[in-house]
Amino acid sequence: MREAPGTPLTYGGAGVPRGLVAESLRELLAEIRYRAPPKSGRPLPLRGHYAGLLRIGAVTLAVTTDTVGTKTILAEQLGRWEEVGEDLVAINVNDLASVGARPAGLVDTISVAHPDPAVFRALGRGINRGLARARCSLLGGETAVVPELLRSTDLGATAIGFFPPGRRPVTGARIRPGDLLLGIPASGLHANGFTLARRIVAKSGAPLAEPRPGATGSLGEEMLTPTRTYVEASEVAAALPTTTGLAHISGGGVRNLIRLNARVRFTLDAWPEPSGIFRWLAEAGGIGSEEMFQTFNMGIGFVIATRASGAEELRRRWTRAGLRDAQVVGRVERGSGVHLPHLGLSYDRYA
Amino acid sequence: MREAPGTPLTYGGAGVPRGLVAESLRELLAEIRYRAPPKSGRPLPLRGHYAGLLRIGAVTLAVTTDTVGTKTILAEQLGRWEEVGEDLVAINVNDLASVGARPAGLVDTISVAHPDPAVFRALGRGINRGLARARCSLLGGETAVVPELLRSTDLGATAIGFFPPGRRPVTGARIRPGDLLLGIPASGLHANGFTLARRIVAKSGAPLAEPRPGATGSLGEEMLTPTRTYVEASEVAAALPTTTGLAHISGGGVRNLIRLNARVRFTLDAWPEPSGIFRWLAEAGGIGSEEMFQTFNMGIGFVIATRASGAEELRRRWTRAGLRDAQVVGRVERGSGVHLPHLGLSYDRYA
Numbered sequence: 001m002r003e004a005p006g007t008p009l010t011y012g013g014a015g016v017p018r019g020l021v022a023e024s025l026r027e028l029l030a031e032i033r034y035r036a037p038p039k040s041g042r043p044l045p046l047r048g049h050y051a052g053l054l055r056i057g058a059v060t061l062a063v064t065t066d067t068v069g070t071k072t073i074l075a076e077q078l079g080r081w082e083e084v085g086e087d088l089v090a091i092n093v094n095d096l097a098s099v100g101a102r103p104a105g106l107v108d109t110i111s112v113a114h115p116d117p118a119v120f121r122a123l124g125r126g127i128n129r130g131l132a133r134a135r136c137s138l139l140g141g142e143t144a145v146v147p148e149l150l151r152s153t154d155l156g157a158t159a160i161g162f163f164p165p166g167r168r169p170v171t172g173a174r175i176r177p178g179d180l181l182l183g184i185p186a187s188g189l190h191a192n193g194f195t196l197a198r199r200i201v202a203k204s205g206a207p208l209a210e211p212r213p214g215a216t217g218s219l220g221e222e223m224l225t226p227t228r229t230y231v232e233a234s235e236v237a238a239a240l241p242t243t244t245g246l247a248h249i250s251g252g253g254v255r256n257l258i259r260l261n262a263r264v265r266f267t268l269d270a271w272p273e274p275s276g277i278f279r280w281l282a283e284a285g286g287i288g289s290e291e292m293f294q295t296f297n298m299g300i301g302f303v304i305a306t307r308a309s310g311a312e313e314l315r316r317r318w319t320r321a322g323l324r325d326a327q328v329v330g331r332v333e334r335g336s337g338v339h340l341p342h343l344g345l346s347y348d349r350y351a
Numbered sequence: 352m353r354e355a356p357g358t359p360l361t362y363g364g365a366g367v368p369r370g371l372v373a374e375s376l377r378e379l380l381a382e383i384r385y386r387a388p389p390k391s392g393r394p395l396p397l398r399g400h401y402a403g404l405l406r407i408g409a410v411t412l413a414v415t416t417d418t419v420g421t422k423t424i425l426a427e428q429l430g431r432w433e434e435v436g437e438d439l440v441a442i443n444v445n446d447l448a449s450v451g452a453r454p455a456g457l458v459d460t461i462s463v464a465h466p467d468p469a470v471f472r473a474l475g476r477g478i479n480r481g482l483a484r485a486r487c488s489l490l491g492g493e494t495a496v497v498p499e500l501l502r503s504t505d506l507g508a509t510a511i512g513f514f515p516p517g518r519r520p521v522t523g524a525r526i527r528p529g530d531l532l533l534g535i536p537a538s539g540l541h542a543n544g545f546t547l548a549r550r551i552v553a554k555s556g557a558p559l560a561e562p563r564p565g566a567t568g569s570l571g572e573e574m575l576t577p578t579r580t581y582v583e584a585s586e587v588a589a590a591l592p593t594t595t596g597l598a599h600i601s602g603g604g605v606r607n608l609i610r611l612n613a614r615v616r617f618t619l620d621a622w623p624e625p626s627g628i629f630r631w632l633a634e635a636g637g638i639g640s641e642e643m644f645q646t647f648n649m650g651i652g653f654v655i656a657t658r659a660s661g662a663e664e665l666r667r668r669w670t671r672a673g674l675r676d677a678q679v680v681g682r683v684e685r686g687s688g689v690h691l692p693h694l695g696l697s698y699d700r701y702a
Binding site for chain 2: 023027028032035037039043057064066067072073102105110111115120123124125127131139141142146150151195
């Protein structure tokens with residue numbers, strides 16, 4: 001969903017001033033003032049969040065939409081499409097997971113300049129794997145063959161989820177000082193920051209077909225690793241009343257936490273040392289920590305805010321569900337924004 | 352939703368053999384075999400139709416997704432974006448209308464090479480108008496600034512609808528010989544066939560800024576006219592048990608009727624003379640009727656199948672709702688496919 005309009009470096013490098021993106025969005029949203037009558041369903045207010053909520057009869061739906069972005073350019077370079085197929089599902093269901101909704105259905109849009117059956121087969125395999133991980137049905141899709149519009153392949157999807165009986169949306173509004181922040185590791189870069197990451201690789205001259213220093217698989221494969229799916233982690237957490245917030249660390253990096261609640265401070269004083277690929281990108285590109293943490297997930301793909309009193313039970317339930325790699329990454333304090341004290345970093349705004 | 356993979360001329364001209372598109376889709380769908388457990392909601396089978404259906408608790412949802420396609424290239428040439436903004440909503444809610452679902456929510460994806468606040472403002476105005484016509488809420492969206500992926504602007508959306516208490520999906524399965532086919536006029540080309548239409552205009556040398564022979568507004572404006580919204584027409588029709596089918600005449604032209612029911616023949620023996628823009632395109636491009644009727648809506652944007660016994664009541668209700676331009680365009684017979692006897696045309700397959 002309408003995420004942070006990128007990072008200064010990313011857009012700056014592409015000749016797109018970040019302010020122009022924000023201004024464009026303001027202009028768009030200022031014009032969309034129509035309010036539908038109650039017989040058309042009732043949207044629930046949740047501005048700037050990961051998903052839109054819609055009440056129809058006794059059911060509350062969550063809806064989110066996102067594209068894989070320029071990670072498809074790497075897929076094309078490597079001739080591998082399963083990974084981005086899986087990404088397409090994962091990035092959307094992880095946004096549903098960020099409001100505590102259970103994924104139910106997905107529709108995809110595959111836009112290509114030229115159709116290649118082998119590419120579609122690989123995409124299908126990846127999408128299927130993503131659906132299985134999220135326990136989500138494919139409801140349909142659209143294929144657009146538009147060589148005049150596209151330079152490369154564009155992958156988008158919309159996911160629809162719902163709140164099972166007895167479960168309410170987890171919005172972050174109840175987060176308060178004293179809550180703990182637990183993080184679940186990312187599988188890699190996921191599908192964010194690729195415009196910058198590809199530029200760093202190109203500048204460094206590092207070959208995609210060989211491992212970076214300290215890695216085993218090739219750099220290309222390492223970067224292409226599909227986005228981890230956090231649906232199960234969210235399902236377990238959202239069932240506990242002590243869970244107060246859920247955040248997919250997607251475009252915008254740790255700043256995503258501000259989407260949950262702007263009236264508390266997220267102090268990430270136990271964020272683990274980022275894994276090798278992030279350290280390598282920072283070094284190879286000469287990118288500072290401030291830029292790295294607001295562009296990439298930096299090793300943690302999903303953050304859960306919980307009352308300190310509920311953390312033990314949450315970990316117990318995750319362990320029963322086979323999820324053993326969650327760790328404390330910080331805590332909630334009085335104040336606002338996101339703070340990484342050991343790095344001297346502070347972010348005030350999501351976008 | 353995954354529509355007819357275009358027309359031979361269109362794709363042939365662009366160097367994309369139509370068979371390759373169909374083969375790519377087959378490969379994709381063959382890989383997507385995952386079936387979610389019942390606790391994730393229950394998809395209802397409706398293969399090849401306008402929308403996917405999903406049952407959650409007591410609510411049945413309809414979901415559809417579509418892009419404006421290359422009509423955005425015309426918008427860019429003319430520097431006018433309100434019309435395609437309205438199209439983006441209309442093409443999606445019209446697909447919901449084709450299963451008798453009431454639109455509730457929409458999410459959009461606006462992908463651009465460079466953000467332009469004035470373009471976004473105009474798009475917002477058009478989207479807002481489309482939402483108002485469909486009585487639908489905007490639930491969110493995604494903005495992608497991806498100059499490396501895009502040559503031009505790509506507009507996609509997903510619409511979610513539902514069936515109010517007492518209403519069941521209108522799938523076309525109950526259509527039988529003897530049913531009447533009523534048609535509601537299109538506002539123009541809508542958002543289909545633009546790759547071909549733009550090629551004809553370019554070949555003819557006709558200036559977009561001047562009217563074609565016999566028209567008043569400029570050719571560009573005439574082509575850009577937004578897609579008519581058929582939500583109200585469908586709402587009225589879907590409430591009657593005598594309504595057996597609803598069809599948005601979108602990509603694939605009259606062949607869309609085959610999506611409703613492959614075991615009856617749709618005989619369009621009263622199809623009105625297509626309006627001026629269609630006649631002009633056929634003449635200027637030297638395009639035969641077979642190609643025209645399987646690419647463009649040919650003046651009728653929505654077709655309703657009804658028991659003959661229900662036609663009068665349907666027209667009465669439409670009139671009460673202010674809808675007065677529906678007309679009989681044909682009837683259902685034994686057989687299969689779509690037949691236009693006065694033109695000697697037959698279509699056996701949707702795609």
